[in-house]
Amino acid sequence: MDERNSFSGRATRYARVGTNMSGIAAKMIGSRLLGSSIDHDKNAMELARALGNLKGPLMKVAQLLSTIPDALPPEYAAELASLQSNAPPMGYPFVKRRMAAELGPDWLKRYRHFEKAPAAAASLGQVHRAVTPEGENVACKLQYPNMDSAIEADLSQLGLIFNLHKRMRPGIDTSEIRREIADRLREELDYEREARAARLYARTFAGDDTIRVPAVHPDLSTRRLLTLGWLDGRRLLEYKEAPLETRNRIARALFRAYxxxxxxxxxxxxxxxxxxxxxxEEGGEAAGINLLDYGCIRIFPKSFVHGVVDLYEGLLHDDEARVVNAYETWGFRGLSRELIEVLNIWARFIYGPILDDRVRTLADGTKPGEYGRREAFSVHQALKEKGPVLVPREFVFMDRAALGLGAVLLHLQAELNFYEIFQEELAAFPPAAVEERQAAALDEAGLPRP
Structure with missing residues (x-):
């Protein structure tokens, strides 16, 4: 049966999510119409409960929105940031049917061994460890059923979340955010695209002995099944108390991977x-990182890359004209001096470590759970008075990635000169030639140019 965006799959998803969401929406709208106060903390907790037990994209969307200043009220952002998928993994009888649908009824004969219990579970699928007939350990990432339908149903519910926020006089216009999230989530369902992205990263880090990318097994992969080489490694949090030299080595690899x-x-x-x-590890010591997932790889046009570098250089050299040009290159429109100052609060936070030419931790004195919270609050308050401002779509995942990287690095409390590392990258790969380098890399990997 073709699972792509079936009506029954969407209808089931609408029923599960829509009832909870509609109840929360009705209370919030009713309070506003009657002039009574809205208990945002309580509603945020109810929203988190409504989403938190669901496998799939809506939970992923909620976590993403929690990282964008003023995309949601702060009470909701705090609750949604803590969401984890508590839904149980697919049982082995279900896995057998799914594997047979992807590789045929004799699928098990294509492996020397296939572990029945999943090694890991995520929002869109789960991973099983297996061994090929040649004896290679592999990771088989199997997509949950009806995810196409879940995506479309959840994107409709996302519209309700944004419409609720719109009634609260937000500081940002989220219309482009919604479009960007929709496109990226649909891409994540295509494991053939993810396989090409993994090959792109393997090419990019070829010869780098601190970052390992798993090999793709195309003969054991489909649109909903991705088989990659298994990379042995230990959890990053196991190194929180390691010697500084070790933490610095890991952090440098993480920074470079981004x-x-x-x-x-x-x-x-x-x-x-x-x-x-x-x-x-090599020789009993941490040597580098394994980069494991390639479902959310964002490819930017050269104009956006130039805008990122221009904003960095503008902030670094206090060049206001270059800063303004960068924002306009990205797609911000109708910018006043006051709005630019607000945007610069967030920009200086995101760029902070690479603007500061000294050895430092990523965010001096900040705990992992608090990364960006103070700056986001400042932006939220200012945009309520100066906004709304339309956030360009390319900004969404650039922002998400920077915050995610920062949160990971904070656990290590590494002490590096991030400015120096970034300057080395710019010197080795001048932005003027990014389009030519990008075209060659994407063509070789089989990915479309932006």
Whole structure:
């Protein structure tokens, strides 16, 4: 049966999510019409409960929105930031049917061994460890059923979330955010695209002995099944108390895994979080990181890459004209001096470590759970008075990735000169030639140009 966006799948999803969401919406709208106060804390908790037990994209969307200043009221952002998927994984009888649908009825004969219990579970699928007939350990990422339908149903519910916020006089216009999230979520369902993205990253980090990218097994992969080489490693949090030299080595690899593909070919890993990295060791010591997931790889046009560099250089050299040009290049419109000052609060926070030419932690004195919270509050308050401002779509995952990377790095409390590392990237990969480098890399990997 074709699972792509079936009516029954959407209807089931609407029923599960819509009832809870509609009840919360009705209370909020009713309070506003009657002039009574809205208990945002209580409603936020109810919203988190409504979403938190669902596998799939809506939980992923909620976590993403929690990182964008003023995309949601702060009470909601705090609740949604803590969401984790508590839904149980698919049982083995279900897995067998799913595998047979992807590789045929004799699928098990294509492996020497296939572990029945999943090694990991995520919002869109789960991973099983297996061994190929040649004896190679692999990770089989199997998509949950009806995810196409879930995406479309959940995107409709996302409209309700945004419409609720619109009634509260927000500081930002979220219309482009909605379009960007929709496009990226649909891409994540295509495991063939993810396989090409993994090959792109393998090419990008070829010869780098601190970042490992798993090999793709195309003969054991489909649109809903992705088989990659298994990379042994330990959880990053196991190194929180390691010697500073070790933490610095890991942090440098994490930083490079984010910034190098952007500087080189205008690409970022849009979902950096603790579950997407492990640490590999050599000679009993941490040597680098395994980069595990390639579902959310954002490819930017050259204009956006130039805008990112221009904003950095403008902030670095206090060049207001260059800062304004950068925002306009990204797609911000109708900017006043006051709005630019507000946007610069967030920009200086995101760029902070690479503007500061000294050895430092990523965010001096900040705890992992508080990263960006103070700055987001300042932006939220200011935009309520000066906004609304339309947020360009490319900004969404760039922002998400920067915050995600920062949250991961804070656990290590590494002490590095991030400015120096970034300057090295810019010198090695001048932005003027990014389009040419990008075209060659994407064509080789089989990915479309932006």
């Amino acid at each position: 910034w190098h593909p952007f500087a080189d070919i205008g690409v970022i890993h849009g979902d950096p979080h603790l579950g997407n990295y492990t640490v590999f």
